Amino acid sequence: MNLSDGKFIYRLLLFLSLFLGWTTDSVGQQNSFPEYAMKAAFVYNFTLFTQWPEYSENTLTVCTMYSDRLREELEQFASKLTQDNKKIVIQKITRNQNAAQCQVVFLSEEDMTHAPTILALIQNSPVLTVTDIPGWAEKGVIIGMNIQNQRIVFEINLKSAQQAGLQLSSKLLNLARKIYK
Amino acid sequence: MNKNRILIRLSRKYNTTVLRLYSCIGSIFCLFFFLIGSNTLADDKKHDLAGASLEELLNFELITASKIARQVSDAPSAVSIVTADDIKAYGYRTLGEILNSMRGLNITYDRAYDFLGGRGFSSPGEYSGRIMLLIDGMQANDNVYNQAYFDHSGLIDTELIERVEYVPGPGSVAYGNNAFFGIVNIITKKGTDFNGAQAAVSVGSFLTGKARLTYGKQFSNDVDLLLSASGLASRGQNFYFPEFDNGDPLNNNGIAHRQDGQNNQRFFAKLQGRNWLFEAGHSRRHKDIPTAPYGADFNTHYFYTDTNKFVAGQYHIDLSNNLKLSLLTDFSDFRYHGNSLFSGEYWPDESIGRRWGTEAKFSGSWFDFHKIIFGVAFRDDFQRKIITPAASSDHGRQTISVYAQNEFTLRNNLWLNLGVRNDYFTDDGNAISPRFALIYEPLPEHFVRLSYSRAHRTPTAFEKFYTDGEFLLPNPNLKIEHVHAAELVLERRWGNQSRVLASFYHQTTVKPIQTTPYSSDFVQYLNTNGARARGIEIEAEHHWRNNMRVRASYAFQDSEDGAGNWAINSPRHLGKFNFTAPIYGDLFRTGVELQVVSRRKTHLGNTTGGFAIANATLNTNRLIPNLDISFTIRNLFNTNYVHVAPDYNMPLSTIAQDSRNYWLQLTYEFK
Numbered sequence: 001m002n003l004s005d006g007k008f009i010y011r012l013l014l015f016l017s018l019f020l021g022w023t024t025d026s027v028g029q030q031n032s033f034p035e036y037a038m039k040a041a042f043v044y045n046f047t048l049f050t051q052w053p054e055y056s057e058n059t060l061t062v063c064t065m066y067s068d069r070l071r072e073e074l075e076q077f078a079s080k081l082t083q084d085n086k087k088i089v090i091q092k093i094t095r096n097q098n099a100a101q102c103q104v105v106f107l108s109e110e111d112m113t114h115a116p117t118i119l120a121l122i123q124n125s126p127v128l129t130v131t132d133i134p135g136w137a138e139k140g141v142i143i144g145m146n147i148q149n150q151r152i153v154f155e156i157n158l159k160s161a162q163q164a165g166l167q168l169s170s171k172l173l174n175l176a177r178k179i180y181k
Numbered sequence: 182m183n184k185n186r187i188l189i190r191l192s193r194k195y196n197t198t199v200l201r202l203y204s205c206i207g208s209i210f211c212l213f214f215f216l217i218g219s220n221t222l223a224d225d226k227k228h229d230l231a232g233a234s235l236e237e238l239l240n241f242e243l244i245t246a247s248k249i250a251r252q253v254s255d256a257p258s259a260v261s262i263v264t265a266d267d268i269k270a271y272g273y274r275t276l277g278e279i280l281n282s283m284r285g286l287n288i289t290y291d292r293a294y295d296f297l298g299g300r301g302f303s304s305p306g307e308y309s310g311r312i313m314l315l316i317d318g319m320q321a322n323d324n325v326y327n328q329a330y331f332d333h334s335g336l337i338d339t340e341l342i343e344r345v346e347y348v349p350g351p352g353s354v355a356y357g358n359n360a361f362f363g364i365v366n367i368i369t370k371k372g373t374d375f376n377g378a379q380a381a382v383s384v385g386s387f388l389t390g391k392a393r394l395t396y397g398k399q400f401s402n403d404v405d406l407l408l409s410a411s412g413l414a415s416r417g418q419n420f421y422f423p424e425f426d427n428g429d430p431l432n433n434n435g436i437a438h439r440q441d442g443q444n445n446q447r448f449f450a451k452l453q454g455r456n457w458l459f460e461a462g463h464s465r466r467h468k469d470i471p472t473a474p475y476g477a478d479f480n481t482h483y484f485y486t487d488t489n490k491f492v493a494g495q496y497h498i499d500l501s502n503n504l505k506l507s508l509l510t511d512f513s514d515f516r517y518h519g520n521s522l523f524s525g526e527y528w529p530d531e532s533i534g535r536r537w538g539t540e541a542k543f544s545g546s547w548f549d550f551h552k553i554i555f556g557v558a559f560r561d562d563f564q565r566k567i568i569t570p571a572a573s574s575d576h577g578r579q580t581i582s583v584y585a586q587n588e589f590t591l592r593n594n595l596w597l598n599l600g601v602r603n604d605y606f607t608d609d610g611n612a613i614s615p616r617f618a619l620i621y622e623p624l625p626e627h628f629v630r631l632s633y634s635r636a637h638r639t640p641t642a643f644e645k646f647y648t649d650g651e652f653l654l655p656n657p658n659l660k661i662e663h664v665h666a667a668e669l670v671l672e673r674r675w676g677n678q679s680r681v682l683a684s685f686y687h688q689t690t691v692k693p694i695q696t697t698p699y700s701s702d703f704v705q706y707l708n709t710n711g712a713r714a715r716g717i718e719i720e721a722e723h724h725w726r727n728n729m730r731v732r733a734s735y736a737f738q739d740s741e742d743g744a745g746n747w748a749i750n751s752p753r754h755l756g757k758f759n760f761t762a763p764i765y766g767d768l769f770r771t772g773v774e775l776q777v778v779s780r781r782k783t784h785l786g787n788t789t790g791g792f793a794i795a796n797a798t799l800n801t802n803r804l805i806p807n808l809d810i811s812f813t814i815r816n817l818f819n820t821n822y823v824h825v826a827p828d829y830n831m832p833l834s835t836i837a838q839d840s841r842n843y844w845l846q847l848t849y850e851f852k
Binding site for chain 1: 230231235236238239240241242244245246248251373376403550552590593594596622675678726
């Protein structure tokens with residue numbers, strides 16, 4: 001191949017710029033955040049608007065299954081925050097553990113095969129279930145998050161919340177995109 | 182050979198112009214990179230997520246994380262998925278290009294249609310029958326040839342596709358007739374994905390242009406609307422076929438001059454609410470055929486026009502707490518028109534396929550740990566008409582189907598899936614399709630899936646009734662063909678970021694329908710000896726947190742025809758490699774892919790060499806307000822390679838594929 005000078009320089013430039021581009025870190029635009037950091041922030045906010053029936057420990061346990069990315073973000077969050085002087089503890093559960101010991105269970109897309117079993121296990125226990133699996137709020141998860149136009153929206157299954165004995169604040173209900181009764 | 186080169190050069194004359202254009206655009210990109218690369222992007226004024234209120238959070242935009250897509254199709258086999266992000270990153274223009282990137286699949290193009298090859302099926306010219314194509318759950322194969330349309334004759338623009346899933350293996354248990362070797366499941370986007378009007382204009386090599394206009398909106402009452410129209414025109418290439426350069430003065434020295442053009446028009450409309458959906462589509466493609474198949478006169482006007490239309494509706498209702506009902510109904514209309522010259526005489530060919538169908542599907546959850554699905558379907562293929570100068574036929578038929586399926590959760594890490602379906606055809610009788618699958622998760626995120634399934638395909642109207650009155654003979658006595666397959670899949674996942682899988686399969690066909698060779702005295706479809714295929718597929722996929730992603734696969738297949746010989750056009754080795762990365766945050770994205778196909782056997786019994794093809798795409802992502810630019814180079818290293826020709830393309834045994842070609846697309850959003 002016989003590259004003319006112009007062609008060669010242009011190719012070198014393209015190569016360099018691509019190389020520099022790849023090595024540049026992902027940069028956030030204003031008011032836009034990585035998906036799992038956003039989801040973690042939402043989960044934390046949901047707990048602020050939820051009332052559990054009395055439980056003795058001074059900790060709020062948020063459980064995740066196989067979504068490592070969400071758990072890491074939640075852990076970062078928890079290190080900064082407390083809720084009403086309660087400590088927030090993030091715990092990984094596997095299918096064999098009793099999810100009923102958690103105050104919040106997050107079911108991610110990775111947990112899809114196990115979601116029906118987990119839901120059956122904690123039926124009628126005071127556990128706030130949250131998911132990002134599309135359509136699962138309708139199937140019985142209390143709060144479902146969806147992505148719409150690059151933003152997170154959420155829907156609430158009020159029936160499931162009542163069965164679990166949880167009180168969701170009216171503010172939370174007002175902000176929900178959809179409520180299943 | 183010399184002549185060949187001159188011709189190729191002639192046909193590439195246009196490409197040099199595009200190359201210059203490409204250089205220009207490249208340089209502009211470079212400039213951008215340097216201008217913005219150093220400073221502006223460091224502007225990192227992040228709000229604190231931890232301090233944000235719920236109202237604020239709802240207004241923040243998110244940067245979607247790259248993750249392994251979850252399958253929608255209900256199947257235990259090793260499903261392959263290509264998402265809208267992939268379509269954009271790799272610049273896919275047709276369903277064929279999408280399928281060609283998937284593990285173990287390869288497309289064969291005879292300059293008329295894209296044929297799909299995979300586990301134990303490969304023979305070009307079978308009209309991609311034996312593969313079921315679903316668009317949002319609606320069957321989109323025509324009912325004369327049972328063909329699935331993957332090229333520019335397909336019903337849907339790739340820009341409207343949310344995801345494509347390929348489910349390898351027999352799928353009759355869920356979809357009945359013709360879900361024989363696999364299912365291609367297209368899920369289209371919603372109006373809200375566009376949220377306004379979008380216009381796209383593209384230009385490409387071989388004087389190709391395309392324009393598309395799409396409008397999407399979600400109304401406040403949750404009703405979602407998507408409307409789209411597009412048109413494509415391509416002049417195509419001139420070809421030199423040495424096989425036709427035989428001194429015959431009518432053969433133009435073996436040069437097919439301007440016999441490769443095509444154009445298409447597409448419309449698509451989708452309106453959906455919370456529990457209902459209405460969808461309609463139309464596509465018409467006209468393609469000139471340069472290869473003079475079936476012994477037609479060379480370098481004369483030979484064309485195929487395929488028109489597909491459909492309307493479909495779905496309604497979902499909760500009959501009780503534990504019982505859901507889905508009602509589906511569709512109508513479709515297929516027209517084919519072909520014209521060719523034989524010894525100076527026109528041979529017009531026409532077929533019309535029309536059908537409607539309806540289905541009631543129930544989903545019951547009465548018992549914990551059981552998910553029961555059952556239903557009935559009726560389908561009326563009321564017209565399957567073939568018109569040739571020699572003979573016409575029209576044989577309608579009806580199908581009644583019943584099916585049931587149960588998914589047991591035996592333990593919290595063990596699932597059993599049992600299903601069976603019976604289809605009754607008024608012309609071909611009954612066919613039973615069972616499926617058995619066991620899914621086991623011995624350790625968290627380690628999966629073992631074992632399945633057995635059987636599928637069937639009835640002879641098509643074309644196979645049974647088409648005749649030219651002398652050489653191509655009908656065979657109304659054709660019987661249903663069957664396939665059995667067993668598959669073992671081992672999969673390891675790490676969250677939704679990484680996975681590796683290995684699949685081992687064994688598959689046999691029973692009385693497969695095939696033609697006698699075109700070199701014999703007459704051509705007729707017959708039920709022949711069963712064939713067998715077995716193979717191993719390995720795939721690894723990883724998504725980085727900075728949204729780079731890679732997918733690599735290797736497939737080994739050992740496919741034998743009914744006589745125990747190596748099957749025609751079945752490469753033993755197939756390799757795929759896909760890598761995409763964002764550049765400068767998310768402002769640009771590159772996609773690079775590599776496809777390797779080993780040697781294949783042709784209809785003449787000889788072999789043709791393997792090849793490796795690389796494609797590359799560069800996209801801008803909201804770099805310029807409202808305007809996205811996408812630039813693709815296919816066959817990056819300008820490899821000379823051929824596909825195996827269908828038998829009826831004699832004297833051609835292989836067909837040369839496109840040299841390096843370019844595609845530039847501008848997409849503008851009206852916001």
